[in-house]
Amino acid sequence: MIDIKLIRENPELVKENIRKKFQDEKLVLVDEVKALDEEYRALRTKADELRSQRNAISKQIGALMGQGKKEEAEQIKAEVKKIGEQIEECELEEPKLEEKIRERMLVIPNIIDASVPIGKDDSENVEIEQFGTKRTFDYEIPYHTDIMESLNGIDLDSARKTSGNGFYYLTGDIARLHSAILAYARDYMVGKGFTYCIPPFMIRSEVVTGVMSFKEMENMMYKIEGEDLYLIGTSEHSMIGRFIDTINDENKLPMTLTSYSPCFRKEVGAHGIEERGVYRIHQFEKQEMIVICKPEESMDWYNKMWRYSVDLFLSMNIPVRTLECCSGDLADLKVKSCDVEAWSPRQQKYFEVCSCSNLGDAQSRRLKIRVKGENGNYLPHTLNNTVVAPPRMLIAFLENNYNEDGTIDIPEVLQPYMGGQKKIVKK
RNA sequence: GAAGAAGUACUCAAGUGGUUGAAGAGGUGGCCCUGCUAAGGCCAUAGGUCGGCUUGUCUGGCGCGAGGGUUCAAAUCCCUCCUUCUUCGCCA
Numbered sequence A: 001m002i003d004i005k006l007i008r009e010n011p012e013l014v015k016e017n018i019r020k021k022f023q024d025e026k027l028v029l030v031d032e033v034k035a036l037d038e039e040y041r042a043l044r045t046k047a048d049e050l051r052s053q054r055n056a057i058s059k060q061i062g063a064l065m066g067q068g069k070k071e072e073a074e075q076i077k078a079e080v081k082k083i084g085e086q087i088e089e090c091e092l093e094e095p096k097l098e099e100k101i102r103e104r105m106l107v108i109p110n111i112i113d114a115s116v117p118i119g120k121d122d123s124e125n126v127e128i129e130q131f132g133t134k135r136t137f138d139y140e141i142p143y144h145t146d147i148m149e150s151l152n153g154i155d156l157d158s159a160r161k162t163s164g165n166g167f168y169y170l171t172g173d174i175a176r177l178h179s180a181i182l183a184y185a186r187d188y189m190v191g192k193g194f195t196y197c198i199p200p201f202m203i204r205s206e207v208v209t210g211v212m213s214f215k216e217m218e219n220m221m222y223k224i225e226g227e228d229l230y231l232i233g234t235s236e237h238s239m240i241g242r243f244i245d246t247i248n249d250e251n252k253l254p255m256t257l258t259s260y261s262p263c264f265r266k267e268v269g270a271h272g273i274e275e276r277g278v279y280r281i282h283q284f285e286k287q288e289m290i291v292i293c294k295p296e297e298s299m300d301w302y303n304k305m306w307r308y309s310v311d312l313f314l315s316m317n318i319p320v321r322t323l324e325c326c327s328g329d330l331a332d333l334k335v336k337s338c339d340v341e342a343w344s345p346r347q348q349k350y351f352e353v354c355s356c357s358n359l360g361d362a363q364s365r366r367l368k369i370r371v372k373g374e375n376g377n378y379l380p381h382t383l384n385n386t387v388v389a390p391p392r393m394l395i396a397f398l399e400n401n402y403n404e405d406g407t408i409d410i411p412e413v414l415q416p417y418m419g420g421q422k423k424i425v426k427k
Numbered sequence B: 001g002a003a004g005a006a007g008u009a010c011u012c013a014a015g016u017g018g019u020u021g022a023a024g025a026g027g028u029g030g031c032c033c034u035g036c037u038a039a040g041g042c043c044a045u046a047g048g049u050c051g052g053c054u055u056g057u058c059u060g061g062c063g064c065g066a067g068g069g070u071u072c073a074a075a076u077c078c079c080u081c082c083u084u085c086u087u088c089g090c091c092a
Helices: A004-009 A011-020 A024-067 A070-107 A144-150 A156-162 A172-191 A205-211 A214-220 A235-241 A295-314 A362-367 A390-400 A412-418
Strands: A126-131 A195-197 A222-224 A229-231 A246-249 A255-264 A283-293 A320-324 A336-344 A349-358 A369-373 A376-378 A381-388
Touching: A004 A011, A004 A024, A011 A024, A024 A070, A126 A295, A144 A390, A172 A195, A172 A255, A172 A283, A172 A295, A172 A381, A172 A390, A172 A412, A205 A214, A205 A229, A205 A235, A205 A362, A235 A255, A235 A283, A235 A362, A235 A381, A283 A295, A283 A390, A295 A320, A295 A336, A295 A349, A295 A381, A320 A349, A336 A390, A349 A390, A362 A369, A362 A381
Parallel strands: A195 A255, A246 A369
Antiparallel strands: A126 A320, A222 A229, A255 A283, A283 A381, A320 A336, A336 A349, A349 A381, A369 A376
8 A cells, every 4th residue: 555645746656656567457546546635635624624613612602501601502502503514414425535545545556666577467477596406306206295195194085074175184204394394494583583473363354354455355264153253364464463553663673573373265266276285275384474674674674584485495405496576466565576486396397485575664554553763653664474384385395305215305404303303204 | 151340641540511722640851959869849741643734833633442323512421342350150
């Protein structure tokens, strides 16, 4: 959500940004907001003047009543009542205009960073850099769930029975590996100075509508029946929700948090891709990182954050690349965003495992997250990035550490979390 | 989950419809007094947010947990919700 002042003062810049994102159908919104805003402010001024009058005259009534001059008071009452009716008319219009402005402001995209490559959709995303050395395999690498099954590590059939498609039982060393990766990722981020946080896994509808659009909510969120509660789709929801409508001390910045949570997603409309395995599922666990910082520091943090993910994957022998989101593929709230993709030797391609985003002040503005600085309050910048989301990253993990005999090498960094075990073998 | 009580600013707190332009105290900051310390005195302390233009040491609206309602007028009366405390219940 951009600053409406930008539309008042520099609508052309906002329009140019919309063109860069190939959303020309939204160009008209800028002029609409400009007109609605003028109308709103004029109405607001009129209503405020009326309220001011009413306040003044009402006070006179109080004074007259105090002096016992009832008749005079009654006369003035009638007068104020008229003003009250006029105010009521304005008050009927005010929220309507406000809503019209807000619904347009919510879909006008954030101003993207000058460095973002211009492109229509995800096909024009740009590979930035590859990291790590791809291991050469002279044997076939099985499908990831086949690897898991061969190690007695997964039971999809039972999960389908108890919960349906998109759920899994992880068992034995694979389940342990899953937990080990999360624990390692947590400690890795703590080592970078981040504060570990376990947030609520359910949030109120008020928070949900704050952090996402109605459409996203319908497609993603599970609702608890009979309660005003939703299962979170990512810990970012409760992590950022924590700061809604707060004023924070500047000396607490930057706030660097790493959170763990299970994530629940309906995945409505996601069909065809990797449905068989654990690539896209209704329930998974994720370690996340969140940064709230001064505006001038957000790009530095952005670059540090994706790099943290890259290094984490490299430490587990998984080659990765960074892929920058082009203008057209960038979500409307984001200033700049890139994915970290892991190498799949089986498919001979990279696939998304992390998504790092700089939202600028758009999220702060929308959620009223403010910072009390020396020269008044300002909106901080917010960023988020995946540290690791094990079920999906297990795919890359198992493939890249797979040996011809069907065993899995456990990288050194994970061994302490696996009781010193160096390999996963069939039992 | 049940019953009762409460929610006012940095903190405590007065306030049952109209000089409340939210008292008072503590704390904090500034100044005075003082050889130093303690004590004391004076002053400031409602932030936030949205507007207006004459851009100011200006001005108006909103704002007493949140949202509605009643009224000429609401911190005050009514309704819904949230939170906290007490007691009971349940529970890893």
